[in-house]
Amino acid sequence: MIEDKSKLDDVMDSEAISESSHCATSNHARLIPMIVAVPMFLQSLDTSILGTALQSIASSLHVEILHLNFAITAYLLSLALFLPASGWLADRFGTRKVFCSAVAIFSLASAFCGAATSITQVVLFRIFQGLGGAMMVPVGRLILLRSIPPAQLVVAMVWFTVPGSIGRVVGPLLGGLIVTLTSWRWIFLLNVPFGVLGILLSLKFVPDSRSEKVDRFDFRGFVLMAIALSGVVFGLETAGHTFVPLTVTIVVTGLGLAAAVAYVIHSRDRVDVIIPLKIFGYKAFRAATVGGIPVRLAVGSAPVFIPVLLQVGLGFTPVQAGLMGAWLAIGAFCVRPIMRHAIHAFGFKPILIVATALTGTTFACYGLFTPNTSIYFMFVVLFIAGIANALGMISMNTMGFLGVPQNLMSKATALSTMMQQTSISFGVALCTSCLTVTAHVHGHSAERLTFRDFPATFFIVGALSLLSIVAFAQLKDEEDAEMR
Template identity: 35%
Template sequence: MTLDPRTKRLLPWLVAIAFFMQTLDGSILNTALPRMANDLGESALRMQAVVVSYLLTLALLIPASGWLADRFGTRRVFIGAIALFSLGSLLCAMSSSLGLLVASRVVQGVGGALLLPVGRLAILRVFPKPELLSALSFVAVPGLLGPLVGPSLGGWIVEVATWHWVFLINLPVGAAGAVFALRHMPDLRRPVDRFDTVGFGLFSAGLLLATLALQGLGERAFSGAASLLMLVVSLAAMVAYWLHAVRHERPLFSPALFHIPTFAVGLAGNLFARLGSGAMPFLLPLFLQLGLGYSPARAGMSLIPMAVGAMLCKSFAAPLIRRAGYRRVLGINTVLLGAMIASFAAVGPALPSAALLSMLGILGVINSLQFTAMNTLTLGDLGPTQASSGNSLLSVVMQLSMSLGVAAAAALLAAFAGALPLPGSATLMHAFQATFISIGAMAAASALIFLQLRPGEQPDRTRPGAVEEG
């Protein structure tokens, strides 16, 4: 599609602003959770539902984003996504109970699930191949700035104002984005096949019930029998989806994707490795505030080295992967990731701040290298007809794994806190320590998946670093 030069120049800015709004919201919230829990009369250890509900909504709706954009046009869907995200933000700020806040986060998640995929789709359709990488790289920059700014901004906001402003700051950005989109988002659409509604329903049911079962086991919100039943039904739904996909002419996700060895290993590794890395943005702010007694602002500022480490890693990740190979990098780095997460069990009030900040910076480097290697491995061998479906499935797995990581971390934390017969503060500290060790072990175990790569095996079509981190 041919666009006027001004629209073509401003489109990456529009998508970048939307991406920044989404990543800022995700990183700004975690630091504010203890203060939110206090105001809502809840335990801070039960606030994971606020995070999980949003991530799970993203995972459920991302598969439908491309079809909706083709059916109704990128401009209409993108503006609708901004409106829903902004409405959800307003409802979050107005929430007076945990239940209302979780429901509002679902509304916000519906908008977030459409926002970035539709914006990225518009860029893919507008820019020719020689210009595409630079446009996508520009859009990816806010993905690094959000985690850099978010935690400290969230901590500062809850100290000088109230937690409600963590959500209200999205409103002026959303209003500006909607006006900007009306002028500069092209209205792209294509003929679409019938949407795989049955497959979408089975796949979504499997994801939702598995997450609810884990939530129920952790919070004891449901009986053990109900949680076990949901887990069994979720497995049945996923098996039913697989059987449906094998027989369907155009399934939601084609089983043929798993005939590509690098995709299969990369996707499975993404699912399990991100259980650890996805849990840490939730665990660390709680640990710093509840375990070490940091103020929200200090806790947020302490997390900046993680974002800085992630940015520094981008300068050497691609050459390192090219030289050492995927099997060696992912096999070793995944174990290092697990060991680094477990090492936070040794952190206590007596540890110098410089040592803690160094640990967080190293964790940021290891995390970034892990994401770069996993993503390029997963997508690198996909052909033109497989790229859209494979990228969508990877996005779903990324969001699902992070939501499961948060749910697992919260379940472990609650279980350890209830099982240790120690005084209040000592119980909480030991519960955090045991949770870090458990989450680290879970992450390190995924190295066994990456070791299934043959020595020297790597994707043919994608050079490391060409795929956006996530």
């Protein structure tokens, strides 16, 4: 009897420990993702607010509104330069230390942007800001992947995207209120307190990790990769603009492409390089990064060009544009509670195909917006687009790292972020070039955009984004089932 009671007590204690462990893991899968997602919040807030305030900044600095595109993408150019080193730095100095340093650099650069008095200064400080951003997101994602068990990864990724969604929800409205009630400079200054909060929470709750064996820093590969990425991004951003001679664009782009070829030769069949290209050998990673490029063109350019369409094309005030843009983020936020169940029920492949189809269709629908379009139609389109964006981005960001071994995880996160940011840069550059060409076809400069100049841009990019369906359709059903 006593022995039976003892066994019963042992079972109950074991169940209590198991339940406690499950609760701890569950809390772990929520707390850490939300803390390391502070950079996502800062970047989302920065991008969504900046899009709403472009017209105000252009007026204040006396520049053409499309020239501010270079200020936005100077950040992306800086990301391209420094992203390749983020994985090595995290392995060498520890994830928490690098993460906190990156948030500090980003916040300080934001303060400098808020004090800028010319477009040149804004561009320079945005480059400094990109140095911090290049380490924030990939290292934050690496912390997540190393500290969360695979079984909890979908839940963690959902929570990882929550702060970014909040940033996109409050960003457009906050940006409209800021430029209406005070100076656009507060758009950048707001990043500082959030950055300090992120650093304090990270120091208290985020675990530190580093690799026991760190390869020698691949300086040659870093230089080649940086030249390749920055050359291509520079070419994308300056093509079709008059402020950079065409010959300069061609030469720099050609230099970037030559460096890319040199890096492929340098890194062939090697794992000790700054970014091993063998990571593309993992099919899920390749599908999520390379296959996801077309759909990211639309997702990445929407936060910039929807506010421009609403304000410049349709005559909305900054506050009105902010309220409209918030529906995109509200749709994205609403889908998050069902993501885990949706992936388990349907799998990655069907969700990615449906999400891409909806993203391309809704992006093309933006081209139907005119001053006479029903406001309710706009609400519905933006809300559905937000749902589609969330379905696609969470699925790609989760699926892409399944199967990648731990010793390559830091470099995989860096490579994934590089591909994502380059896609966004390409999307912004493509939309800008389309708008510039359309304006000239209509007989006026890009300084005097009307709503008639926007449809072609949204139709072209929306159609291109559908190409991702081809890549996602290549995933086999048994592979999808295994990832689930």
